[in-house]
Amino acid sequence: MNILFAASELTPYAKTGGLGDVLAGLPAALRARGHGVAVALPLYRRLRASLKELQRTPLTLSVELGRRSLSARVWQGVSREGVTVFAIERDEFFDRENLYGVNGEDYFDNAPRFIFYCHAVMELAGMLNPRPEVLHVNDWQAALIPLLVKEARLPFKTVLTIHNLAYQGVFPAAEFALTGLAGFYFKPHALEYYGRMNLLKGGILFADAVTTVSPGYAREILTEQYGCGVNGALKQSVLTGILNGIDTDLWNPATDPWLVANYDARRVTAGKRKNKEALLREFGLAEGPLLGLISRLTEQKGIELILAALPELLSRGVGLVALGSGDAQYEEALRKLAKQYPRQVAARIGFDEQLAHRIEAGADIFLMPSRFEPCGLNQFYSMRYGTVPVVRKVGGLGDSVEHGRTGFTFSGHNPESFLEATVSALELFGDRKRWKEMQMAGMRQDFSWERRVPEYERVYKTLK
Ligand code: ADP
16 A cells, blocks of 8 residues: 655654654554555755755645745655655745744744645645555644545545644634635634634544544543543544554663663563662662653643652652653752752753663653553653553553553542552562562563554555
8 A cells, every 4th residue: 555644743853742753663664564655744954954865856846825826845865764755845934943833932834834734745645656545644734634635536545643632733713714725614514613723623524534542542532521622523533543653673671772781571670770770870869769750841741740749759768760841830840859859859851862761771660640641652661671650541551551460550630549559569669579570561562563553554444
């Protein structure tokens, strides 16, 4: 099958979250199974600077954006995983430092930027030889494509994957004119959402199939509580939840170049001890069970549960290494705790890929008490590194961590439930034999993308 992916991120060239990782992993795994696969992305500044084998193609697109008629040249390169990447050049929109905005503020022109991108991908798809059968579009930035395809009666099937329903691409009604669509589509049955334009909603309603990144999240987003205002639209779609895979080469304790000692399941105890000692030394922490946290510091991630339960945990002699950035209040709270308990709490505010690896290897227990979690990645990394995850039983976390076998889960979104689960983990930590069994159960699992490919193939096959 020939599949063209449309997405606004691709790790490591353009990434703000899990979306970029999926675009690195899934197309490559489909390609390895013999499918024809390519990814279409905006030509961001960083992509131009770093994508392998990037060169201009003879293709030029011409896109109607409201009253303007804009051209775009198409570049072609190869991803780190060997997948063909088409990059759409329009410097006024994409030659920028960041993907979506600066200092927490969205760029003022994100609607024209990504509406332009959607039109351009559609036009590109018609020029490719062989022609793609499926346009697999991702998140709100590409979500207008299914409606454009339907409206133009183009012979493509469309699949929309939702990586996080909290981001929908909602814009003022005035921006609707940029789509070039008839006013008929600015109605609640299509793009209108309480008087504004909602691009993701359009994708949900017009894609031939919708997927999201875990079965648990697929169930949750049909409810009022997790549906972010579009659960009604989702109920009209054909929705499948497929758990994400991970990059098992990048996250492999046996070969990870950032660790002080490599290890596999047979040498987990000695290997982790060395990495833990190095981590404790690096941050000047005292010996004791060590908790790890690597996270965007936002409300989604349940940071307030950790903050509330921490005094009690610290009184039991545990330590915490936290790495993250985000909301100022959480950053401040973690900094303060590190100052108050210099021998027990370390907080590194910022983004640090290498430290993330060292924490996964050196911590004993990993914390993910998310309020909601479409899939989550760190619980997989943790299990692969023999670090036992304590997670809230929500979305992909509930699908991937088995309570009492590969980690600990809890349900209530409150500090007491989180504390209880963490204390259970600490108790088990005291039982070396059973702890090792749990570490091994996690380390032996297969989290590769290859395992997920048949599930996507099944979705593609159902498209009519
Ligand atoms: P989300 O996409 O909601 O942020 P995920 O768990 O799906 O959450 O993916 C987050 C990814 O970003 C993980 O690979 C995690 O290790 C990484 N990450 C998050 N914050 C940091 C940070 N401050 N430094 C390094 N890596 C981080």
